Amino acid sequence: SEIRPAAAPMPLARAHVVARGFAPAARLARPFSSAVAQVQPSATKLVIDGRSVDALDGRTFPVLDPRTAKEICHVARASEKDVDAAVDAARKAFDEGPWPRMSGRERGRLLFRFADLLETHKEELAALETLDNGKPLSYSRGADIPLVIDHLRYFAGWADKIHGKTIPVDGDFLAYTLHEPVGVVGAIVPWNFPLLMAAWKIAPALSAGNTVVLKAAEQTPLTALRAAELALEAGLPPGVLNVVSGYGEDAGAAIAGHMRVDKVAFTGSTEVGKLVMEQAAKSNLKRVSLELGGKSPAIVCHDADLSQAVEEAHFALFFNHGQCCCAGSRLFVHEAIYDEFVERAVDRARKVKVGDPFEDGVDQGPQVSDEQMHKILGYIDSGVDQGAKLKAGGKRLGAQGYFVEPTVFADVQDSMTIAREEIFGPVMSILKYSDYDEVTRRANATSYGLAAGVWTQSLDVANRLSRNLRAGTVWCVRPLGGFARRTPTAAHLAQPRAPCFRINCYDNFDAAIPFGGYKESGMGRDKGEYALQQYTEVKLVQMPIKGAAWK
Secondary structure, three states: OOOOOOOOOOHHHHHHHHHOEEEEEEEEEEOOOOOOOOOOOOOOOOOOOEEEOOOOOEEEEEEEOOOOOEEEEEEOOHHHHHHHHHHHHHHHHHHHHOOOOOHHHHHHHHHHHHHHHHOOOHHHHHHHHHHHHHOOOHHHHHHHHHHHHHHHHHHHHHHOOOOOOOOOOOOOOEEEEEEEEOOOOOOOOOOOOHHHHHHHHHHHHOOOOOOEEEEOOOOOOHHHHHHHHOOOOOOHOOOEEEEOOOOOHHHHHHHOOOOOOOOEEEEOHHHHHHHHHHHHHHHHOOEEEEEEEOEEEOOOOOOOOOOOHHHHHHHHHHHHHHOOOOOOOOEEEEEEOHHHHHHHHHHHOOOOOOOOOOOOOEEOOOOOHHHHHHHHHHHHHHHHHHHEEEEEEOEOOOOOOEEEEEEEEEOOOOOOHHOOOOOOOOOOEEEEOOOHHHHHHHOOOOOOOOOEEEEEHHHHHHHHHHOOOOOOEEEEEEEEEOOOOOOOOOHHOOOOOOOOOOOOOOOOOOOOOOOOOHHEEEOOOHHHHHHHHHHEEEEEEEOOOOOOOOO
């Protein structure tokens, strides 16, 4: 792929604070221009058994530019037979090949080499991600691609540190466990963070010695196909990493129900996750890990610094155009600060710069597809119809592409559709609450349990809410100087507060920390040491010992 040079990439440490801008949201930032980086995708074929190949039936499908709804290119469309070929290659590579038989240290060296090649091609990959998905190039450069590289390096380091335990038992016996690779892993990933979600699956799977068949989302296959080529260049043996592009009802279903796949890892909607689990159970009862939808509560307490809370709650919702499974999409604000918070949140949303994601300074590009754009607009209509107050946005932007205005609703009630269902778009719903018991009960009154956020100056409140919220991740945003030891009194809150810098940890991801949900937000964990549990089997080995000096 070829791209035009652009500004220097953002440091990884700033990846969670890139959503800034000051252009009105009521119009596109500016028309598309010749200054836009031109990307020519080169990887458009399936990668199976170490080769780039066409689909067996020769079919392809178009990949669309979400800025214009025009074709970027055609890529191979995998059928059930192509999935069979990919699984056969992965099965042979696992059962007969060198990958699970080489030392963990050697596997780690190859994964480090893979990460190095991704870094060498980071500008190309970032441009492809933005072209395919529509997210600002600053996001792809500053967050997506650096986090992919970091994730691979993290698990490359784990490859020679996966081991079992020696377990003391009664009697003259030696007992120990082995942590062995599961086998062939089928990975099905979404379109919102295309290459990063792929890395969350393939990095721990490969580190543990498994082989992988990855299905990229049909909306955004370009970076996964290119990364598979780089994996081969890094020296991964044929069949270890196979990547297919295609539709969920064809390729995705074939992976979930395949009799020779030992485990399936899926990220996507709860509805499809249930189908994946059903297909896995009906086939060979393969192991399943699921990272699914969310309707995450973001709780702004009465003692929160208002400027900080407005800015960071904005980021928690509008980052990546609201296309985040853990977006803070139910924003609970204490009644004492509610009116001022709403006023400031509306003003902040109106300052978002919407436009061509390749242009400097753009905060929000198009949604990923026509289907997603109309789904979001439908939710906005339902909010208006059900009585929520539309304070900003609410409409499509422009006549081409999939742009939606940053939208803010106030006076949202728990029973409203926009407060119950995952919108997956730039729509902020602000709800009012009175006390911590009430907000805890309401925050937990959902079928989801992926994430939550808390803004407070009280360590007591942060601890209380983080333990009471039924979510896999709770981000507690605190002042840089630390939390207050006690819940602030009314007299304390009335005192003027000196301005200071703050730490925003909402949506702050590190390769070492686990991520996953409670309830219908999934099962199992991605990232960190916990992810390795999803890709290993525990085997007990026991044997008699005689004449031992100690037991």
